[in-house]
Amino acid sequence: xxxxxxxxxxxxxxxxxxxxxxxxxxxxxxETTNYDLGATRWHATGELLPESVLGExxxxxxxxxGAVGDPTVPSGILERGLLLRLRFEMDHHVxxxxxxxYPGVRGPLADxxxxxxxxxxxxxxxxxxxxxxxxxxxxxxxxxxEVSVNTAFGIRRVVAxxxxxxxxxxxxxxxxxxKTNVLEHAGSLWSRIxxxxxxxxxxxxxxxxxxxxxxxxxxxxxSRFDVLVTDNLFGDIITDLAAxxxxxxxxxxSGNLDITRRNPSMFEPVHGSAPDIAGQNLxxxxxxxxxxxxxxxxxxxxxxxxxxxxxxxxxLATRDQASPGxxxxxxxxLAALVSSNTRQAG
Amino acid sequence: xxxxxxxxxxxxxxxxxxxxxxxxxxxxxxETTNYDLGATRWHATGELLPESVLGExxxxxxxxxGAVGDPTVPSGILERGLLLRLRFEMDHHVxxxxxxxYPGVRGPLADxxxxxxxxxxxxxxxxxxxxxxxxxxxxxxxxxxEVSVNTAFGIRRVVAxxxxxxxxxxxxxxxxxxKTNVLEHAGSLWSRIxxxxxxxxxxxxxxxxxxxxxxxxxxxxxSRFDVLVTDNLFGDIITDLAAxxxxxxxxxxSGNLDITRRNPSMFEPVHGSAPDIAGQNLxxxxxxxxxxxxxxxxxxxxxxxxxxxxxxxxxLATRDQASPGxxxxxxxxLAALVSSNTRQAG
Ligand SMILES: CC(C)[C@H](C(=O)O)[C@@H](O)C(=O)O
Ligand SMILES: CC(C)[C@H](C(=O)O)[C@@H](O)C(=O)O
Numbered sequence: 210x211x212x213x214x215x216x217x218x219x220x221x222x223x224x225x226x227x228x229x230x231x232x233x234x235x236x237x238x239x240e241t242t243n244y245d246l247g248a249t250r251w252h253a254t255g256e257l258l259p260e261s262v263l264g265e266x267x268x269x270x271x272x273x274x275g276a277v278g279d280p281t282v283p284s285g286i287l288e289r290g291l292l293l294r295l296r297f298e299m300d301h302h303v304x305x306x307x308x309x310x311y312p313g314v315r316g317p318l319a320d321x322x323x324x325x326x327x328x329x330x331x332x333x334x335x336x337x338x339x340x341x342x343x344x345x346x347x348x349x350x351x352x353x354x355e356v357s358v359n360t361a362f363g364i365r366r367v368v369a370x371x372x373x374x375x376x377x378x379x380x381x382x383x384x385x386x387x388k389t390n391v392l393e394h395a396g397s398l399w400s401r402i403x404x405x406x407x408x409x410x411x412x413x414x415x416x417x418x419x420x421x422x423x424x425x426x427x428x429x430x431x432s433r434f435d436v437l438v439t440d441n442l443f444g445d446i447i448t449d450l451a452a453x454x455x456x457x458x459x460x461x462x463s464g465n466l467d468i469t470r471r472n473p474s475m476f477e478p479v480h481g482s483a484p485d486i487a488g489q490n491l492x493x494x495x496x497x498x499x500x501x502x503x504x505x506x507x508x509x510x511x512x513x514x515x516x517x518x519x520x521x522x523x524x525l526a527t528r529d530q531a532s533p534g535x536x537x538x539x540x541x542x543l544a545a546l547v548s549s550n551t552r553q554a555g
Numbered sequence: 556x557x558x559x560x561x562x563x564x565x566x567x568x569x570x571x572x573x574x575x576x577x578x579x580x581x582x583x584x585x586e587t588t589n590y591d592l593g594a595t596r597w598h599a600t601g602e603l604l605p606e607s608v609l610g611e612x613x614x615x616x617x618x619x620x621g622a623v624g625d626p627t628v629p630s631g632i633l634e635r636g637l638l639l640r641l642r643f644e645m646d647h648h649v650x651x652x653x654x655x656x657y658p659g660v661r662g663p664l665a666d667x668x669x670x671x672x673x674x675x676x677x678x679x680x681x682x683x684x685x686x687x688x689x690x691x692x693x694x695x696x697x698x699x700x701e702v703s704v705n706t707a708f709g710i711r712r713v714v715a716x717x718x719x720x721x722x723x724x725x726x727x728x729x730x731x732x733x734k735t736n737v738l739e740h741a742g743s744l745w746s747r748i749x750x751x752x753x754x755x756x757x758x759x760x761x762x763x764x765x766x767x768x769x770x771x772x773x774x775x776x777x778s779r780f781d782v783l784v785t786d787n788l789f790g791d792i793i794t795d796l797a798a799x800x801x802x803x804x805x806x807x808x809s810g811n812l813d814i815t816r817r818n819p820s821m822f823e824p825v826h827g828s829a830p831d832i833a834g835q836n837l838x839x840x841x842x843x844x845x846x847x848x849x850x851x852x853x854x855x856x857x858x859x860x861x862x863x864x865x866x867x868x869x870x871l872a873t874r875d876q877a878s879p880g881x882x883x884x885x886x887x888x889l890a891a892l893v894s895s896n897t898r899q900a901g
Contacts, residue, residue: 284735284736285735285736285737285739285742288736289736289737315665317664317665317666317775318663318665319661319665320663336682336701336737341703341738341739343740343743348707349708349711350708351706351707352706353705353706353743354702354703354705354741355682355703355740356702356703357682357700357702357703359699359701360697361694361697362695362696388788388791389630389631390630390634391631391635391682391788392687392701393635393685393687394689394699394700394701395687396631398689398697398699420792421791421792421795424793424795424799425796425798425803428663428664428799429663429803442737446766446767446770446792447770448767449767449768449771450770450796452771453770453771453774454774457771457775458771
């Protein structure tokens with residue numbers, strides 16, 4: 210297994226170290242190569258993602274990314290030039306974001322119920338396409354446009370993936386989240402494709418929710434959701450909210466998948482670089498560890514993936530919620546749990 | 556005071572009846588004219604908003620709207636053809652949505668803190684501009700676009716309004732909500748205008764939050780917010796969530812304001828027509844009553860507005876939360892409270 214590792218900025222390197230520690234317990238011979246992309250390299254060389262690095266990254270089975278972003282870099286530079294560029298260059302069309310409320314975890318809701326959902330967020334188009342511009346800049350007549358681009362091709366592949374995932378889950382339920390009553394054209398295309406693909410999955414029940422209503426349901430009745438499929442921007446919004454109601458982005462993992470496997474998929478915690486707590490051994494590496502579980506699952510190492518997730522679940526159920534420990538201590542605990550799980554199973 | 560009333564569909568007529576009952580206690584001589592726009596008229600005549608009606612509506616001081624939407628009408632028809640058309644024709648650029656957690660109200664959060672915010676949502680542009688289209692419809696190469704249109708003119712007037720409101724509030728704090736790291740052009744224009752206008756309001760502190768992070772804060776730390784200003788689509792999403800955390804859209808009021816007063820402003824509960832409970836005397840008219848309070852405030856009847864809000868606050872603090880009563884009973888209770896408040900003050 211050849212992994213490219215992009216530790217990135219802020220707490221990125223810290224959580225990646227722990228994630229690799231846990232990985233080593235299940236795949237001792239994983240070959241990892243570090244790439245120093247992020248704020249430091251940008252400051253030093255002006256480079257965000259050189260073509261040569263892109264080429265090297267493609268030679269790997271998967272990419273593990275910590276976090277990018279730093280207060281010394283103007284907002285958007287690293288996001289668009291590195292993170293989103295990676296997602297687009299690698300055709301990461303399925304942005305997979307599970308949100309599960311693990312036993313023992315207390316989120317902000319008084320009465321959360323059982324939360325166990327997976328958001329399948331489109332990752333390569335929509336309002337993220339980078340189409341748009343400014344006209345008459347710095348005059349009182351300035352106009353800014355942003356074009357959401359939605360293709361049948363792009364929607365169909367992500368909707369098909371979402372249906373497949375729904376089919377494999379006990380509840381077999383899929384919710385399309387959009388804003389069809391206002392975004393008439395994109396809404397029509399998304400709705401028609403969901404309807405078409407649903408014919409191939411008669412055992413999956415299908416629901417629809419406007420994105421505004423979905424945010425209400427996520428806080429009043431989150432257990433109604435099983436698999437959600439949505440566009441890039443709505444997915445960005447509802448996955449942060451879904452993470453919040455399941456204990457916070459400190460626990461939320463994600464995979465940016467090219468399901469055709471032409472390019473390596475990329476796995477990253479949903480949280481950012483959290484510069485305010487960087488370098489202090491304070492970050493919770495759980496989201497990075499769960500991202501490794503998604504990575505293994507994607508590479509077909511289902512059993513190893515399951516073991517890591519079970520170890521995280523056990524740790525969350527038994528840890529002191531108020532002070533779960535230092536970054537390294539949590540990593541050590543998870544590695545030990547995975548190791549003993551592995552020995553028992555082996 | 557000449558009011559145009561659009562009771563609309565579903566629970567719309569029921570909640571509007573109670574809202575007018577309460578209004579009568581403070582403005583006994585208000586002249587109201589009903590307009591039968593909505594699903595029934597569309598079914599009967601195919602009309603959504605005839606030019607002649609639009610002309611008549613303009614002759615009023617304000618519009619009170621119940622709700623539009625019915626399962627027998629294809630999604631989007633009434634929304635775009637009636638509700639959004641009214642907002643756009645009447646140049647309702649400030650969509651004002653207060654969200655306050657009233658004492659006694661239990662929302663979904665375990666530890667909500669004091670929530671008292673106002674969202675100033677842009678109402679006449681952004682992704683709601685209706686620009687976009689389909690290409691190669693019904694082929695595998697179909698493309699749907701949606702263009703978010705943002706003008707300096709449109710942003711400046713709503714940002715200026717938000718700063719003025721922030722200045723009048725004790726905390727004098729304003730948060731811009733956007734997604735500047737991805738929506739580069741619109742984000743740049745919004746940010747620059749907020750910066751410019753802030754120079755005229757040195758006593759207002761300014762913060763920025765990405766929309767995804769804002770949804771997290773709305774459930775983990777909502778009391779951080781005072782005034783929020785944002786675009787049409789982000790405003791749609793965060794105001795539903797803000798309503799949810801303050802007890803639900805059953806309590807959330809809104810005003811669609813033309814602050815130039817060239818056109819009548821329109822006041823409506825944030826909730827929809829709720830066809831499932833329509834005609835059963837089950838809907839809570841509180842949001843409609845609070846919308847009347849916003850209406851009066853906008854028309855300069857500050858004292859009457861304040862009295863209605865105080866009566867609602869009293870009722871919410873003292874009502875049986877589990878069974879607050881029938882639509883009519885709540886309306887009667889609120890009317891009686893307003894009447895006794897009015898007599899005391901008079
Ligand atoms: C950092 C930002 C560009 C990114 C996004 O908007 O996709 C982040 O919010 C996420 O969800 O991974
Ligand atoms: C019904 C719909 C068109 C409307 C909107 O999107 O503005 C509603 O959600 C609202 O917030 O008033």
